[in-house]
Amino acid sequence: MEKKNGYHVAVVGATGAVGEQMLKMLEQRQFPLASLKVLASARSVGQTVTFNGEELTIEEATPEAFEGVQIALFSAGGSVSKKLAPEAAKRGAICIDNTSAFRMDPNVPLVVPEVNPQAMEQHGGIIANPNCSTIQMVAALEPLREKYGMERIIVSTYQAVSGAGAKAIQELHDQTEAVLHGNEVKKEILPVGSLPQKYQMAFNAIPQIDVFLENGFTNEEMKMTRETKKIFSDETIAVSATCVRVPVVKGHSESVYVELKNEYDLAEVRSLLENAPGIVVQDNPEEQVYPMAIDAADKIETFVGRLRRDLDHPRGLHMWIVSDNLLKGAAWNAVQIAEELVKRNLIKE
Ligand code: NAP
Ligand code: 3JM
Numbered sequence: 001m002e003k004k005n006g007y008h009v010a011v012v013g014a015t016g017a018v019g020e021q022m023l024k025m026l027e028q029r030q031f032p033l034a035s036l037k038v039l040a041s042a043r044s045v046g047q048t049v050t051f052n053g054e055e056l057t058i059e060e061a062t063p064e065a066f067e068g069v070q071i072a073l074f075s076a077g078g079s080v081s082k083k084l085a086p087e088a089a090k091r092g093a094i095c096i097d098n099t100s101a102f103r104m105d106p107n108v109p110l111v112v113p114e115v116n117p118q119a120m121e122q123h124g125g126i127i128a129n130p131n132c133s134t135i136q137m138v139a140a141l142e143p144l145r146e147k148y149g150m151e152r153i154i155v156s157t158y159q160a161v162s163g164a165g166a167k168a169i170q171e172l173h174d175q176t177e178a179v180l181h182g183n184e185v186k187k188e189i190l191p192v193g194s195l196p197q198k199y200q201m202a203f204n205a206i207p208q209i210d211v212f213l214e215n216g217f218t219n220e221e222m223k224m225t226r227e228t229k230k231i232f233s234d235e236t237i238a239v240s241a242t243c244v245r246v247p248v249v250k251g252h253s254e255s256v257y258v259e260l261k262n263e264y265d266l267a268e269v270r271s272l273l274e275n276a277p278g279i280v281v282q283d284n285p286e287e288q289v290y291p292m293a294i295d296a297a298d299k300i301e302t303f304v305g306r307l308r309r310d311l312d313h314p315r316g317l318h319m320w321i322v323s324d325n326l327l328k329g330a331a332w333n334a335v336q337i338a339e340e341l342v343k344r345n346l347i348k349e
Helices: 017-028 078-090 117-122 132-148 166-180 219-231 266-274 327-343
Strands: 007-012 033-040 048-051 054-057 071-074 094-097 126-128 150-159 238-245 252-260 279-281 302-309 316-323
Touching: 007 017, 007 078, 017 033, 017 048, 017 327, 033 048, 033 054, 071 078, 071 327, 078 094, 078 126, 094 327, 117 327, 132 150, 132 219, 132 252, 132 266, 132 279, 132 302, 132 316, 132 327, 150 219, 219 238, 266 279, 266 302, 316 327
Parallel strands: 007 033, 007 071, 071 094, 094 126, 150 238, 279 302
Antiparallel strands: 048 054, 150 252, 252 316, 302 316
């Protein structure tokens, strides 16, 4: 696809669950494109994807594929990013990387545009998109952190299977059907594709996302801890997480407890959230109004509800945060970074 005005963009992992949503976001936002390359593994070469009604042919992601590319959106796993993002950057592209490969690299900005857009000014060719669970949490907590300061965060997540890729979505569908029909339940993907032990996801909740580390937390849980500290530029903030996979297709939900540094007023908290960019408050217990994954699916906003004071801690606050993990949690945050790069005039001609 070649046009005169706009930017030369590549999507790496264009056949995947996140890649598909990246294309949808570029389309919906009418991102100014001069050309769009859709890249994936050698397995997919020749397949097509539809963009703005046009068929685009998948090419293999190789170092040479990035010649002339100005913005490269990566979502093809950490090893692909480690190998190809430096190659793309070397050829002049700004890489917006959705994997964990570079997130904790001190030379790589880790950006949620509602929280720390200024960090992208210091990029050296790679900007990292945080983990899906981190993004929606920090987007909702930032207005409160800014106003009252934040000492501690304790979060439990209820994460959708789409966070584990297209095959995991298929597995949940297949298992659900098998259970309902009394057929054998095949367990091939979840909880972690690369580990031998598998569990049934349909009609279950699995308290493991990513691998276990020596401290007893999983890697997903430690991503939330480390990334939150980096995005908030605050190593003193206490963050502990329990990450759980649930049989939901789209939308991560989070039960979040925070201890603020200063006393707060609940009405003021509500108003701060109502006025925060990208945040929608859905909180009316009398009418049974609260955020739910099924309503957040396919929306770019982060939804907040169940706001309530802790029963014992005077500066403790409970909330429920829900967002589409493939959109704000991945593709939308990445395209939002690209839009911000344009606004800040950070893209090389
Ligand atoms: P997915 O549905 O399994 O898709 C994987 C994509 O990567 C496919 O397009 C696949 O292409 C491509 N790929 C695999 N190996 C490749 C290779 N050697 N060279 C080039 N392309 C290759 O997974 P997904 O859910 O879209 O997630 C993709 C990645 O995004 C994850 O691994 C993760 O690092 C990241 N992610 C980030 C977030 C976030 O929170 N920011 C959320 C979810 C995922 P083929 O079709 O050719 O195999
Ligand atoms: C979400 O490299 C891989 O195999 C991908 C693992 C993965 C990640 C990751 O670590 O990049 C799967 C799903 C993520 C993520 O966003 O952290």
